[in-house]
Amino acid sequence: MSKFSTNQTKKQDGTGTLHIGIDLALEKNVCVITKENGEKIDYFSFPQDRGGYDYFLKRVKMISQKQVESRLIVAMEPSNYFWKLMARELEENGITYHLVNAYTVKKHREGNQLDRSKDDRRDAVQIAELSRNGHYTETKLQKGIYEEIKQYAVAYHQLSRSIRREQHILWGLVGQVFPEYFQIFKNLNGETSRAILISNACAAEIRKMKEDDFLAEVKAAYLGKRQSVTKVQQVYQLAATSIGILEGLQAVQLSIQIRLSNIQRFQMQLNQVTDAMTNCLASLPEAEYLLSVKSLGEVSIALFLAEIGDPKRYKCASQWVKLAGIQPTPNSSGKKQHGRTPISRQGRPHLRTMLYFSCLRMIQYDSHFALLYSKLQRRSKNPLTKMQALGVLMNKLLHILWALIHQQTMYNPAFAQSM
Structure with a gap:
């Protein structure tokens, strides 16, 4: 996460916040509560069942009442299905939650623990720290037909x-x-x-x-x-x-x-x-606009909507680009440039795969995409390789799909050329 986005997320959290890091597991969850200044004020564990969740909610609300901090933010790793159970419980009780990357937790723990010590409590502490410093992802559980x-x-x-x-x-x-x-x-x-x-x-x-x-x-x-x-x-x-x-x-x-x-x-x-899945697609309001792209079949559109969920959750098409992991990512150090600028590949692989094969079909059957693919490789200044040109087309396809949904219009090559 960039420095700007980290500062933005910290600003959103504001002061007067208790950060609760939870290390989720099959039978027992470990919880650490820290203040905004990093002071640890409580540590406990609770079982993965109804009684454990009730105990967790009662205890954190009791601690919140005793402290000056009034807002609660729970952070956790997206571990298996466990995080969905906790997220549903938090949403029902109006508590904000964040997801932190498991790999980031591992590297931060190793940096802080030179002897590479690891246990559930240390992981919970690192999760709370990452949330406190703004290194997290905001998400919501899908609802209704999107789920x-x-x-x-x-x-x-x-x-x-x-x-x-x-x-x-x-x-x-x-x-x-x-x-x-x-x-x-x-x-x-x-x-x-x-x-x-x-x-x-x-x-x-x-x-x-x-x-x-x-x-x-x-x-x-x-x-x-x-x-x-x-x-x-x-x-x-x-x-x-x-x-x-x-x-x-x-x-x-x-x-x-x-x-x-x-x-x-x-x-x-x-x-x-x-x-x-295709029958389910027919009941989504966005389906008719996306299916107007003849090179995309029902399965591709269904898989696309399954990955992004409700399009109303996003503010711009660039968020879809990052979600797919196809944004260019610098890879240099000092005067060394390690090859051409690659895509990040840090997003959702299924979404990226769907876009890749969809663009291959678009090149075959869509005149605008075929012409653009050829131009990108043959331009005099900074010509692209085949894979780099495909990356540009994948990015463009996402922007086209965004426009179709939000403008509620049907696709044609002239519409794509105007973007």
């Missing part, structure tokens, strides 16, 4: 990650027993490929069979409409000279069948989540 679409997006990313993990494992298993298989099938999840892998994926077993028997076995396992017999025959021919392993084949074959079943199951669940 709903956020949870759908979380499930979407988890299932997508599970599918990629299973595909990676499947790729390694097939590579052991039939490394030449990839010459025929680039996608192992196609219907013909699935039928071969489910029936018999091991080259050493395939070459023991007659070709007609192998073709019949694959046909029996095939569930699609039109099987590629030519590719099945090519697989049989490659199996004759394969260098695949010869031992443990039954175990590998079973593992392949399990991975294929997992991928199919996860894909079905992903389709269900996607349908629910």
Whole structure:
């Protein structure tokens, strides 16, 4: 956080404030209360349940009444789901709360504790100090339909990650027993490929069979409409000279069948989540304006709104740029310039990924974006690399989406060119 923004946040907090640092955990939370001048006036712990929360609220309010300071600010790390439970409780009781970066807490603690001592109380002290000095992030829990679409997006990313993990494992298993298989099938999840892998994926077993028997076995396992017999025959021919392993084949074959079943199951669940998420998108007031950008699909728009939440919480599009972590960040020391100015990459990675792939589609199908992408790379003064030009387009796309929402207008290339 810059010096200016730190001073601004400290000014907002004002004097007469008690800063409460909480180190959240599964069973027990540790709390330290400090004055504005840094004096520590209380330390206690409370369990992660209804009774513990009631005790916490009662104690901090009692301390506040005894002190001159009348305002309470609670600071905590965004640890797992614990911070959401505490945040909901604080919002219901009208208490301000801040989030502090866990990495910042770690580095500040190591700087203050030269012996690298660590315990929950020290962490709580560091959290309170960071809040007192203005090194924090202000946030609010999402409400209503925005929280709903956020949870759908979380499930979407988890299932997508599970599918990629299973595909990676499947790729390694097939590579052991039939490394030449990839010459025929680039996608192992196609219907013909699935039928071969489910029936018999091991080259050493395939070459023991007659070709007609192998073709019949694959046909029996095939569930699609039109099987590629030519590719099945090519697989049989490659199996004759394969260098695949010869031992443990039954175990590998079973593992392949399990991975294929997992991928199919996860894909079905992903389709269900996607349908629910896009239905949820339709009920958001911003949807019709954002969907007017034809290069962006329903899934991309849904994931975008899931990351930013209610657009009314933000004051300008630059806040979205920082949230995505695509703002240029200097990287120099003295006379040394460590490469060209990179983007920060300190924001939300899912939002950044969505913007990246969206801009790739915009370059293909939107004339204004395609022309700007080309100009940025070919200009005579300070021409940009491909990735740098994409970074500029990602920034521009966020400003366009901001304008569409706040001006309540539909998109067209002329509108983008005017910005």
